[in-house]
Amino acid sequence: MKVKIKIDDNYQIFDYEGDLNISVITLLEKLDIPIEYSCSCLQGICGACAMVINSEPKLACKTFLNEEKTVIEDNQITIEPLSKFPLVKDLKVDRSILFDAMTECELWLENDSEYNPKDLDFEYEMSLCLMCGCCTEVCPNYKLGDFVGVHATVSASKLVNQESDKEHLKHMKKNYKKRFYSHCVKSIACEDVCPMEIPTQRAISKMNRKSVWRIWQLLNLD
Structure with a gap:
């Protein structure tokens, strides 16, 4: 099998003849060349190993060679770093802007949280976000700048239900x-690639009702 990896703006091709029932992370470990990349839990719950695999952003630890179409049909796999973040080296990028955006948007609880049983299922779904960056990779409007990306909206949609401090709620x-x-142009590409299958469209809709659509605010509808 051919392994095509983008390293320092150039593609290098390696041969791999081993077992295909392994993850991309395991493949990178087996290649006889030092390649920089990020990983941590290796169980798909930290989001650190997000990269572009066969033109799609995915978690490398949850992407298996024997399930990839190009491996099955063309006997080749292409691995690239996420393109929306500053490149550190090889497949490793600096995703700190995602975490900075949470601070800039004041996404925390300023006071004791409010509890509503009917919101628990939704809040649990939103809490699954890994901050991996897959959503920003496919977003047609995301680039380094004012647009924070849907991960911040996912977090905000949970916090606006919980925040009891009215002034801080207004800031959010x-x-x-x-x-x-x-x-946001509402392409919802973010929802298609989310490794946790978070319904980002629901998060956006909730925040629109809470923050933008004035009639919903006047009627206090949810």
Whole structure:
């Protein structure tokens, strides 16, 4: 099998003749060349190993060679770093901007959280976000700048249900309108690639109701 890896803006091709029932991370470990990449849990729960595999952003630890179409049909796999973040080296990128966006949008609880049993299922879904960056990779409007990306909206959609501090709640809504709503084109490509299958469209819809659609606010509908 041919392994095509983007290293320092150039593609290098390696041969691999071993077992195909392994993950991309295991493949990188087996190749006889030092390649920089990020990984941590190796169980698909930390998001650190996100990279572009066969033109799609995926978690390398959950992507298996024997399940990849190009491996089966063309006997080749292509591995690249995420393109929306500063490159550190090889397949390793700096995703700190994702975490900075959480701070910039004030996504925390300022006061004791409010509890509503009917929101628990939704809040649990939103809490599954790994901050991996797959969603920003496919987003047609995301680039380094004012647009924070849907991961911040996923977090905000949970916190607006819980925040009891009205002033801080107002700040979160204002940040959503400025840093997300004004930029998102609603392609929902983010939902298609999310490794945790988070319904990002529901998160966006909830934040629109809470922050943008005035009639919903006046009627206090949810």
